[in-house]
Amino acid sequence: MRMRRLIGWRMAAGAALLGMGALVAGCGTSAAPTAKAPTQITVGTLYAGSGAFATSSLPEYQGLQFWAQQVNAKGGAFVKAYNKRIKVKIVAYNDQSSATTATTLYTQLITQNKVNLLVADFGSVLTSVAVPIAREHKTVLFDITGTGASFFTPNNKYIVLTSLPTSGVWPESLAGFLLHKGIKRVAILYLTNDFDQSQATTLASRLKAGGVTPVYDHGVPTSTSSYNVLIHAMAQSKPDAVIELGYPNNDIAFLQALASSGQHFNMVFTVFPGQLLSLLQKNVGAKGLAYTYTYPTPPLLAYNKVNYGLSLSQFTKAFQAQTHTGVNFLTIAGYNAGLVIQKTLDTAKSLRQSDLRQAVAGFSGKIFTLDGRFRINSEGAQVGETLPVGQLVPTTKGLQMVVVYPAKVKTGSSVYPAP
Amino acid sequence: MPRVWSGAAVLVVVLALCLVLPQLYANQFLFFDLMVYLALAQGVNILYGFTGYLPFGYVGFFGTGAYGMSLAVLKLHLPPVPAVLAGGVAAVVLGLVLAPLLRLSGAYFAIASLAASQAVYYVVANPSLTGVTRGPYGISLARVYHPSQSYLVMVGVLGLTLAAVLYLRRSRRGMVLQAIRDDPQSAAMAGVNVVRERVLAWLASALIAGLVGGVFAWQISVFYPATVFDLSTSIMAIVFTLFGGTGTLLGPVLGVTVLFGLYNVIGVSEPQYFQLIYGALIVLLVLFLPGGAASLLKRRGIDVL
Structure with missing residues (x-):
């Protein structure tokens, strides 16, 4: 009887160990640290494939994917730090609209995939959990539509809101x-x-x-x-x-x-x-x-002074030809985040996160995209366009x-x- | 090996793994989340496995703990660890308020607890309470954010939880609770104070969820009411518990480890098939293993802890 109990315990403990092993093994393998001239620039992001935020998150993700395809069709994004074009790869996970799952996956992108650039999922709820993680890992968070005012504080320099002003000023x-x-x-x-x-x-x-x-x-x-x-x-x-x-x-x-x-x-x-x-x-x-x-936003509102990336009409034509889906503001916001990343790579002196953030501050207020003027304040909040x-x-x-x-x-x- | 030592060994192995695994795989939050569900599943186990009450609104205690901890930090300026305890106390107070729900049983209790958790959520998120709970604007604990310390505290909370279940597995009180679960009338006739024992189990379960919610708030530090009152937290904890097997120490551990592992494996590697695979797996398990995975061992005459 005693032996039987011992076997029972061993079997159960073994199963638990196997499960934990599966947990570890299933979460991908660590990417190699960024070498001097990486073969690709990895952009990590999350999307909500289901749940409350799916209808908004998926178009945004589609816009970002479109940007990557556009850039790669030209041989990659120009990276000033290496004075050459380097292909862009998007690493994306499905958070299913769950903030808790998103927390695990943001950490996965930083600690395991070791992505060069981190892009938040749609909206404030799914962005909120990324803010402290990005700050803790000293990784710049390119926040597309997370407009919660509490994300932007004087002591957090690792966030950049790319597409919309904070909701309080709308x-x-x-x-x-x-x-x-x-x-x-x-x-x-x-x-x-x-x-x-x-x-x-x-x-x-x-x-x-x-x-x-x-x-x-x-x-x-x-x-x-x-x-x-x-x-x-x-x-x-x-x-x-x-x-x-x-x-x-x-x-x-x-x-x-x-x-x-x-x-x-x-x-x-x-x-x-x-x-x-x-x-x-x-x-x-x-x-x-x-x-x-x-509040009209592109494509219902056209900004004519575009000096970076595709104009609204060019984007609409190219996006529809490539994806066979309609354009809305969120696809534009996703594409616009890609443009901000592209400009960052184009001007940063290295791929160190501090240099990336410094580069963003450097071109803030100078680029006009199809989403209007890109300008951030010292806390990273978007102040370029009012609605x-x-x-x-x-x-x-x-x-x-x-x-x-x-x-x-x-x-x-x-x-x-x-x- | 005496059962108490076997149980202690399980406890030590689980805690040791929780401490070691982040050194081998750097995604610390993955293991933090694993511990959250290990503890919540044991909390559900204490209530459902030992008394037969299925708390669909269990997340109400979790969210209350998260807010209790946060308000203790923001309003009372307590350090994080005492604030986590305050979160546990807040959940116990809520448990006392909701104790009359135990007059219900079966599906009625499950639905009432669900409604109660939603009521608490709407109270916390109410704009009129912005001055107290920050209402819909959510909480930011950036000042005390410390993922490593909160991870270690979570290991401690998990240890306490496992120890509590081990105690119930081994003690007269645990047997009393199981007697109440199986036949409350007979237990009452045998001199058991049914109401008191049920309330104590309910409060213990609330305390666990409150402490876990408090540490969770500390770990993520920026969150909205919807994040900590998310009903899927309850559902996952219940599914993990039922999968592993209730009324045991190892059942929920097994359930969380296997299902949470699969959740992450499928969710990361095959996200497009996630819901199909996960849903099908749960349906199959309910159909063919209604007693949980632990019942496989019991069928072979193995006494699961």
Whole structure:
């Protein structure tokens, strides 16, 4: 009996050891340390192949892949440190929208794959866990769309936000537009997450400074998918403008509910029609989006002073020819992150992370891509472009984006009140 | 070898491996995460394996521990280790508040615990509490971030957890709990204070999740409410426990090691097939090994610890 127990323990312990062995063996092998002239530049990143962030993460990843293919077609990225072109290889893992899995995989990219450059996955939740890891390993994190203000601090020099300003400053133009139009009754409905609430807080604060107190200011959980009751509750406060701040799925649910509610507001604003128009149009329809206001971003907004990388029209043509899929803001953001990396390699004196970061600071404010001016502050936060306000106006050719504010980028006048 | 020594040997081997493996393979967080699930699975094991209550909302204690630890650092300016203990205490307090849920059983308890964890999540993430919990803006513990120290503390928490389960496997209290699980009426008639014993097991389980959540918060240092109240944490801990076999020390260890290993192997090497392979594997295991992997050994007459 005693022997049997001993065998049992040994078998179980052996199985545990085997499992742990599999755990170690299955996680890839260590890459060799960067040699003097590497045969390839490795760019490590994560994507969400499933889960809540997949619809946003995959286009972004596709944009980055497109950049790598474009660069490799020319023989690789020019690396100043070696005065030659070197092929780029993307090493990517699927985090399935899980922040915990992402933590393991970011560490894997740094410690095992020893990637030369690290690129974050989409959004603040999946970027947040990369921030301390990158800092701990003194690796520059190229953050595409993680706009949480807490990521950017004076004592963290290992982060660069490539495509969007921090979310707290997004509504600056929107607040300006509302005040400029003299709209006094504003309802704000937002999700209680960092991305949306920081916008709601800024918006309410700017409006109050302009003498307008929102008649409705209410936060709901990020998982909210039913907006009927909320729309009727907002209608009770008789708003002239309804501002809904959510993620793509929330914007879709909100606009669908609004269309079926029988309610009509003079102005409706949502975030994602300006970034993922085809997705929104497929789910809400052109009628449901007509006269909706949003933050227009490329490709709905064209920056003409491009001095680095493809222009918007060139990108659209080449991307569609290569991938047979449509262009949206997130594919552009992924491509734009690639351009920032390309410029970094082009100007850094070595592949040391400190030199890479110094190189980014060196060309900050000097390059204009299809995503506008790239400029970061001392903390790595993007300050190059502010988001204007646009309105989707129905025409015989479909919905047309009209930039209505601020005056310096305006392409037309707003239709207010909406018919 | 007496069973107590066999159990102690298992404990020492597991902890030694947790200390040694990061020296062999530099992805320390991989092993940290492994330890998180080893401890959480044992926490689920204490509750489900010894009392029959399946806590689908177990992540509520984990998240509470993470926030308890973080607030102790940010508001009370405690050093990280006492703050981790504060996280454990916060989870125990939540356990006391939720103790009436034990009046339910089976699927009703599972659903109620799930709802309770979501309620806690929405309270923590509520914008009205931004001044206290930072609401939706999440937590940043950059000031105390120390992955090596938090790793060592996690080894300690795992050791305590394994020791607690070993105690239950060997003690009168463990047998009392199993008697309650099998037939509460008979146990009560035999003089067992059923309510007290269940509540104690519930609180012990909450304490473990709270401590683990506290160390997890310290380790990752920047997180949102959604990260630490993620329901998949509960589900994975439960699946690992059921796979290995409940009511034993080795079952959850086996379950976590094999399934978490596979999770990473498939997730890293074949991500496109991950959900298909993993899902199929779990379905097959439920169909053919409902008693968990440990039941394979038991069928051969081997007494699993």
